[in-house]
Amino acid sequence: MKIGWIGLGNMGNPMALQLIKAGYQVTVYNRDKNKTADLEQAGALIAETPKSLLDAVDVVFLMVSDDHAIKQIFESEEGLLLAETSGKIMINMSTVSPAISKEMYEKSKEKGHDYLDAPVSGSVKQAETAQLVIMVGGDADVYEKVKPFLEKLGKLNIRVGDIGAGNQAKLAINSLLAVYTQGLAETVLFANQNGIKTDDLLNLISNAAIGNTFTKIKGDAILNDQYKAAFALKHIVKDLRLAKTEGISSPLAQTTLKTFENAEAKYGEEDLIAVFKALK
Structure with missing residues (x-):
């Protein structure tokens, strides 16, 4: 499966790098293109928009700052929900409100996609060493599909309930x-x-x-x-x-x-x- 990663801040960058090191083909997007250079050197492909990223991958990870950033990435003119595709899996690892996860879950479902909330406990050092603790909310069957990816990012991942429960x-x-x-x-x-x-x-x-x-x-x-x-x-x-x-x-x-x-x-x-x- 091809992986997309949106959000290359202090946490997102080393987490995306873990998946590249694990041998996955990873396409990344970040508003500040300067933050993509080291991952491109490591083998990542670069997408110009969230929409074009979704067209190129099977699973999209998101690691951004807040609810507003999530809404922009999903709903802007070049956002994920505007892509003419279906059957993708969105994994939102950002620390955001349960409400925004429930909203994006419903909107993703309408477009034929799956969505999980999967925030992490840990900081930069744990991201760099794949020692994060990951708490997941969402459909059990979708969680089982993506567990191999989560295992490359952290030392523990647990599905704690339905959508929003991870948040x-x-x-x-x-x-x-x-x-x-x-x-x-x-x-x-x-x-x-x-x-x-x-x-x-x-x-x-x-x-x-x-x-x-x-x-x-x-x-x-x-x-x-x-x-x-x-x-x-x-x-x-x-x-x-x-x-x-x-x-x-x-x-x-x-x-x-x-x-x-x-x-x-x-x-x-x-x-x-x-x-x-x-x-x-």
Whole structure:
């Protein structure tokens, strides 16, 4: 099967490269054509529009920023839904609302296509090493068809329910991610205010039951004052707002949303652990 990939940002680029390395013929599209050069060197074909990409492939992966980008890719003049073809499979790996997935599922079905939502947990490093965790919503038979591709992208993929369920699972996970991040930032800040050095505290955390890969990576970012975005703070704000729309209203959810919204104006382009600087 021929594969198409739309969206070559921090995550999309290494994920598409995994499929090229696995031996698949991959055609890519990105609004900024400068981002296609390295994949073209690796063997990818380049499409000029989403519509022309769909004509050339059997399965299309999407990894873009938000609901608006999805609507543009599907419904614009050169969008996927304007292609005079049918029988394709769309796999949307973006973190978007369940509502947009349900809408595009219905519109894809009307055109004779299948659609899955399949967002991922993990960041750039996990994308580069095919260690992502993938949560899928959609028809079981379609999921079974594309499992071999998903296995090239991550260490685990699970169909969690019908269309939109993957998006809801991702919003749940990212709500916990926000709580973890704020908790770590506040813990380091409290320790510092009481004369405890950051590296000593992080050593204690790493060797305690609460230590994990996340606290190690983000703790080191605080320690080394490194806030280059692996997952931009502005994106966690988007996800927390989506979770609120989906009905999450717990005290922690409300608190983290407010905290990250307050940090977004100054630190939105930096990594989400930059919330430490906002709290400081």
